[in-house]
Amino acid sequence: MWLSNSSIGRKVVMSVTGIALVLFLTFHxxxxxxxxxxxxxxxxxxxxxxxxxxxxLGTLALAALFVIHIIYAFWLTMMNRAARGSxxxxxxxxxxxxxxxxxxxxxxxxxxxxxxxxxxxxxxYNMMFAELIGNPLMGGLSATDGYGYIVxxxxxxxxxxxxxxxxxxxxxxxxxxxxxxxxTLGWNNTIWINRWKCISNIYSTVIVLGFMLVAVVxxxxxx
Amino acid sequence: MDKNISFTLKIWRQNGPKEQGHFDTFxxxxxxxxxxxxxxxDILNEQLIEEGKEPVVFDHDCREGICGMCSLYIxxxxxxxxxxxxxxxxxxxxxxxxxxxxxxxxxxxxFPVIKDLMVDRSAYDKIxxxxxxxxxxxxxxQDANAILIPKPIADEAMDAASCIGCGACVAACKNxxxxxxxxxxxxxxxxxxxxxxxxxxRAKAMISKMDELGFGNCxxxxxxxxxxxxxxxxxxxxxxxxxxxKAKLKD
Ligand code: HEM
Ligand code: SF4
Ligand code: FES
Numbered sequence: 384m385w386l387s388n389s390s391i392g393r394k395v396v397m398s399v400t401g402i403a404l405v406l407f408l409t410f411h412x413x414x415x416x417x418x419x420x421x422x423x424x425x426x427x428x429x430x431x432x433x434x435x436x437x438x439x440l441g442t443l444a445l446a447a448l449f450v451i452h453i454i455y456a457f458w459l460t461m462m463n464r465a466a467r468g469s470x471x472x473x474x475x476x477x478x479x480x481x482x483x484x485x486x487x488x489x490x491x492x493x494x495x496x497x498x499x500x501x502x503x504x505x506x507x508y509n510m511m512f513a514e515l516i517g518n519p520l521m522g523g524l525s526a527t528d529g530y531g532y533i534v535x536x537x538x539x540x541x542x543x544x545x546x547x548x549x550x551x552x553x554x555x556x557x558x559x560x561x562x563x564x565x566x567t568l569g570w571n572n573t574i575w576i577n578r579w580k581c582i583s584n585i586y587s588t589v590i591v592l593g594f595m596l597v598a599v600v601x602x603x604x605x606x
Numbered sequence: 607m608d609k610n611i612s613f614t615l616k617i618w619r620q621n622g623p624k625e626q627g628h629f630d631t632f633x634x635x636x637x638x639x640x641x642x643x644x645x646x647x648d649i650l651n652e653q654l655i656e657e658g659k660e661p662v663v664f665d666h667d668c669r670e671g672i673c674g675m676c677s678l679y680i681x682x683x684x685x686x687x688x689x690x691x692x693x694x695x696x697x698x699x700x701x702x703x704x705x706x707x708x709x710x711x712x713x714x715x716x717f718p719v720i721k722d723l724m725v726d727r728s729a730y731d732k733i734x735x736x737x738x739x740x741x742x743x744x745x746x747x748q749d750a751n752a753i754l755i756p757k758p759i760a761d762e763a764m765d766a767a768s769c770i771g772c773g774a775c776v777a778a779c780k781n782x783x784x785x786x787x788x789x790x791x792x793x794x795x796x797x798x799x800x801x802x803x804x805x806x807x808r809a810k811a812m813i814s815k816m817d818e819l820g821f822g823n824c825x826x827x828x829x830x831x832x833x834x835x836x837x838x839x840x841x842x843x844x845x846x847x848x849x850x851x852k853a854k855l856k857d
Contacts, residue, residue, distance in 0.1 A: 385854045390783075390823040391813060391847055392854065459823045466782030466822030468715035473616075473629070474708045476682030478778075478832030485827040486780055563826040569848025572841040 391567075393459060398564035400452040405561065405590075407445055408553075412593035419600060422530040429529035433510060453496065460489045484559040491556040498549025505536045537601035546598050550591050557587035608639025611698060613705040615650065617662055620711070623718040623726075629708075630662075639699030643686060644669060644676060646698055663722040669694040671835065674770030677777070678723055679710040684774035684833045692772065692835040712777035716784065716821050727773050729819045730787060734771075736815035737808040738791045740800055753799050766793035768836040775830035775838075781822030786830035788816050789842035796849060806853035813850055 385392040418425040432438040477486070484491060509524070509532060524531040536542050561583035565571050571579060612635045620627030637646055644666050651661035667675040676693040680686035686696040701707060709723060717725040755763075767790075775786035792809055795801030801808070824843060831840045 385857075388817075389813060389850075389854075390785075390817050390821075391850045393823055394825075394847075395851060459825070463781035463783070463822040463825070466715050466820055467780060468713055468782065470627070470713045472679060472682065472710055472713055474682040474710070478683075478829055480832045481827050481829050485825065488825065559826075566826050566840070566844050567824075567847055569844050569846075569851055571844035573839055576841065 394567045398567040400448045415597045425530045430527040484555040491552045494552035538605040543602045554591040608699045610636040611703045616708045618710045620719050641698045643696040663724045665724045671695045674772035684777040685835050714776045714782040733815045737811035763797040766790045778829040778833035783824040784821040785824040785843045789846035790838045792846050793842040809849035810853045
């Protein structure tokens, strides 16, 4: 199967799963913005997604995307370290045109996983699992009170700072990941590379700022 | 006239692919700025021979930037600090009095060290043999204008063809990926009418050989493009990805 036994095939898997995750992030960010305007509106969205079989199916598909992206990430990194050989350069200089993020995608990805674990613990565990186990961790909020959980989480400065760090790592991952995925899929040339890089930077910034805005607004409200 | 400079050389010495290597340090005195880097190593080797010591082994041939044999990793850059130039085109005026200059071989699993600074780049020949040619009988030479090729395409093919197969792209890459070289060699043919009939087969064959030889998966860091002495562009890699994906979807 060329998607696992050729280098370009493996990269295609990385880029397709990566782009699908980017689309997911876009929807998630837009949904979060609703919380800025209306608590009821936000909880309606939560209720809709919590009680909807399609949404549950979507969650499973999303989990699968993550798992594939992460397994391939570690696999590719291991192969690439082997290809590099055991001997390291005594002196090595990063050329100016090489983005720092592009050489640290795995480390950034690991921060993203850790942030994701925290996030699942803060929200998803309470909101999805609670329906099954009926025992939310954080006080007496009901499982569909997403708004309540946002308020709870961001009133804690430790969580607030961890979320900001997480979002910064995501920003670096995306600024490289987005255009890199286009390059991997072959949709690039000397003209488009600058366009894609520009689009990557703008798109990543908009997504990350959208998430951050919600975190900051709720943190400041609670001061 | 350039000034003369004195500096310290730290050079990697290694007896064979499996041997443990180490750095040797040499003091170089009063080297004129218009000495090329390789001439400077010649001077060092003459001194070593006079002292009855073993000279430093390094690869070189044309010494005018066209053969791709010279292959030194100097102060953290393949082919040294100059851009768009090979080691043999690097002059000592680039360095300052009192500098420490560290010289290492290409370090990559695909290019094992033969001795000191010389590495085995025959993997590139094997990739070329897998498909870096056209197998169509082209017949007798015909008029140059019989097959019209738009100028931008001809230029792109020519830029890809400027690759001298030196291996700096692999040496620069944290993933030990040979994609810049392979994409240049595929593009120089796939862009032109004579190379088109076998384009997809070529992309598949050369990639499969590249993977088999243990080169890494390209993650688009662009270190190769920054260090390539011929400024080969990663747009060639995008083209290779495109051709390869097309070929696999067709299968
Ligand atoms: C919301 C989460 C994530 C998104 C949107 C995302 C997106 C992307 C995209 C678009 C790429 C570019 C693919 C390409 O170059 O063709 C990429 C590459 C990469 N991702 Fe992620 N990613 C996410 C999470 C993760 C996680 C959790 C890891 C885990 C370690 C990870 C590790 C990597 C690595 C190592 C690469 C570089 C691999 C390569 O270029 O071949 N990512 N990611
Ligand atoms: S692409 Fe550039 S760096 Fe790589 S082998 Fe060709 S000339 Fe050397
Ligand atoms: S010796 Fe031929 S390119 Fe440097």
